[in-house]
Amino acid sequence: MADNKKEGKKASSRLLGMKFMQRSMEKEMQEQLEKERKRVISEAEWVLDTKDTTIQKPKIHIEVQPSFLPFTQDTTAGRRSFKSFNKLVEANADQEEKSQRLAREEKAEEATRISDKEFGKQMQTVRSVSKKTSQKRKADGEKTSAKKPKMASNTFIKPE
Secondary structure, eight states: OHHHHHHHSOOOHHHHHSHHHHHHHHHHHHHHHHHHHHHHHHHHOOOOOOSSOOOOOOOOOOOOOOOOSOTTSOOOOSOOOSTTSOHHHHHHHHHHHHHHHHHHHHHHHHHHOOOHHHHHHHHHHHHHHHHHHHHHHHHHTOOOSSOOOOOOTTOOOOOO
16 A cells, blocks of 8 residues: 555655655665675576586605715716625725715815915905004004014915
8 A cells, every 4th residue: 555655646855855765765775786786696606516526636646766865976887796795896986986086075175276376465465454453453552462574565475
C-alpha cells in the first residue's frame, strides 16, 4: 500500500529539500551502488574445479658429489700409490708436488718483490716523512732522545 502512495503522489520539492529526506535518498543510492559492485565482482570471479584435478608435487632429484680437492690448484693426472704400495710412484709424485709448491711460492714472492731503486725511493719518502714529524715535535717543544746523523737526501744505503 505504501508503494501505491509513492507511485501516485510524488513528494514536494520542499519535502525533498529537507535533510532527513536527502539522507534517506543517499542511503538508497549507496545500497544500489553496493549491489551493482557486488554483482560486477561476482561476475568477474573465475572458479576452478580443483576437486577433479589432483596436483602432484614435482619430483626433485639432487645428485651430490662431494669433493675434497682445493679448486685453486690444478689436479695432477697419472699414476697413484696407496699406502706405500709403489714407492717409485710415490717418490715421483713427491718430487712433482715439491716442484709445484716451489713454483707457487716463487710466483707469490715475485709478486711481492721490488727492485732496489723502488726500495730506495720508498725509504726516501719514509725518511722525509719522519724528518717532517720530528721537526714538528721539536717545534712543539718535545725533545728527541736519539739524534740521527744527517745524510743527504739523494744518498742511498743498500740493505744487505
